[in-house]
Amino acid sequence: MTLRKKILAVIGLTFLIGVAFFYGITSRIIFGSFLDLEEQNTETNVRRALDALAKDIEGLESTGADWAAWNETRDFVMNGNREYIENNLGPVTFTNLRVHFMVFINTSGQLVHAVGADLADEGKIKPVSTDLITHVLTQKTLFEPVSYTHLRAHETVLDLVCRLLLE
Numbered sequence: 001m002t003l004r005k006k007i008l009a010v011i012g013l014t015f016l017i018g019v020a021f022f023y024g025i026t027s028r029i030i031f032g033s034f035l036d037l038e039e040q041n042t043e044t045n046v047r048r049a050l051d052a053l054a055k056d057i058e059g060l061e062s063t064g065a066d067w068a069a070w071n072e073t074r075d076f077v078m079n080g081n082r083e084y085i086e087n088n089l090g091p092v093t094f095t096n097l098r099v100h101f102m103v104f105i106n107t108s109g110q111l112v113h114a115v116g117a118d119l120a121d122e123g124k125i126k127p128v129s130t131d132l133i134t135h136v137l138t139q140k141t142l143f144e145p146v147s148y149t150h151l152r153a154h155e156t157v158l159d160l161v162c163r164l165l166l167e
Helices: 003-069 071-079 082-088 091-097 130-137 148-154 157-166
Strands: 101-105 111-118 124-126
Touching (some): 071 101, 071 111, 091 111
Antiparallel strands (some): 111 124
16 A cells, blocks of 8 residues: 555544544534423423413403302302393303303202303304213312312312302
8 A cells, every 4th residue: 555545544534533523522512402402492382381371270260250259140050040141141251251161050060051152153152062061060079169269279270160150
C-alpha cells in the first residue's frame, strides 16, 4: 500500500470517527432537549385542559346552585307543574347555559322530568337517553343530603348538579 493510500485511509477513518462522535454528542444534547421540551409542552397542555374543565365545573356549580335555590324549581320538582317546563326549559335556556340536558328528580328518587337539547342545532329540544336517566337514578348517593362544602370536596359534576337540585 502506498503512502498516499495510507494517508487517505487515516484521514477517512478520522473523519468517520469524528462524524460518529459529533452525531453521538449532538443527538444526546439535541434529542434530550427535544424530549424535555415535548414533556414541558405536554404538561402545559394538560394543565390548560384541567383549567378549562375546572372552569366548566365551576360554571355548572354556579348554575346548579342558582336553579336549586329557585323556588319555582323546587315547586316544579314537588308538583310537576307543566307551565314550568314551557316557561323555563326551552331551547334558549340550554343554549344560554351551555348544558346538554337537565334531569329533575324528587327527594324520593323518582324522575320528575328529563329534557335535553342539541346545542349544535340551536338548542333544539330532544329526549334524554334512557341509559343516562337509568345511570342517574341508580346513583343512590345522589339522594343523600349533604352540605355544599361536602359537594365541593369530592363529588362529580353529575352528582353535584343533581344533588344541588334536590337540596
